[in-house]
Amino acid sequence: MADTMRAVDIKNGTGPATSLYINSSTPKPKPRTTDAIVKIKCFGLNRMDLLQREGHYPVPPQAPKTLGVEFSGTIESFGSDAESGFKKGDEVFGLAYGGAYAEYIAVSTHMLMHKPEELSWEQAAGVPETWITASQAMYLVGGFTPGKTILWHAGASSVSIAGIQLSRADNATAIYVTASSQEKIDFCVKQLGATAGFNYHTQNWSEEILKATGGKGVDIIIDFIGQNYFQGNLDAAARDGHIVNLGTMSGTKLPAGVDIGAFVRKRLRFEGSSLRSQDENYQGTLRNTLAEHALPKMREGSFKIPIEKVFPWEEVVKAHQLMENNQTKGKIICRID
Incomplete structure (x- = not known):
């Protein structure tokens, strides 16, 4: 050999x-x-x-x-x-x-x-990477349960594509996304089942989230962007909301003027998460969760x-x-x- x-x-x-x-x-x-x-x-x-x-x-x-x-x-x-x-x-x-x-x-x-x-x-x-990352962020870190609302940033990314479908199958009350084009928003809403989407180039997505939720905000936010979305995430989160950060595509240094008062006012949690640094036993647990909840729907074709x-x-x-x-x-x- x-x-x-x-x-x-x-x-x-x-x-x-x-x-x-x-x-x-x-x-x-x-x-x-x-x-x-x-x-x-x-x-x-x-x-x-x-x-x-x-x-x-x-x-x-x-x-x-x-x-x-x-x-x-x-x-x-x-x-x-x-x-x-x-x-x-x-x-x-x-x-x-x-x-x-x-x-x-x-x-x-x-x-x-x-x-x-x-x-x-x-x-x-x-x-493996995308669906396990989505389920880890949504369930293990974000604490999702049926009836909660959720926002997936980068809605047409592979992780969010998985997350939108998991959220829909587990009866989220509303599923919101951000994306860079109307084409991507339509894909998330019409093909994947998101409730609504917002173009971050042309709209103030945090304001739109608050309008869509009657001022309440969303229970869980899954973010890959970091710096540029930090303030918007605080604004768009509901009371007792949970912001899960998976990446920092826009950078890690916060600009002057960021208002962190929402952490106390809304009792927010901001938590970072990664998958690759976890030990294989933890990853094995996530594998089993994926096999139980997602593979049957992949086999039958209801998960894309x-x-x-x-x-x-x-x-x-x-x-x-x-x-x-x-x-x-x-x-x-x-x-x-």
């Missing part, structure tokens, strides 16, 4: 999208005791990949340098103490600390799921897994450039043939 494989690498360690290339002499991973070795069919892109490529993401110490955290493929081999329920040749998809932009990956069996036959390899590769575009992995540069354009309405997937 060969000791090397092909994997996407970065010239000089970090750089722009054009620095990505396929390195044909990458060491093939070896399994730990609880790992499986999976031969990858497809991998999904995530915004953290762009940050990691540029050297701006805190990579967990157990992650390999190769990019990528979600994938689909077939099990080739196991470590000595892998989780029962899997066998060689099984079609699986899963979440990893890194290493998915490659022909093979070593991943804990606690972070694998059997691929339903109803899902394509491309769809399966686009599920929109794919923006599938690239052959030799075009990974184009895939990253497309994600950087911020114009997508679904997952970007690379396929290894």
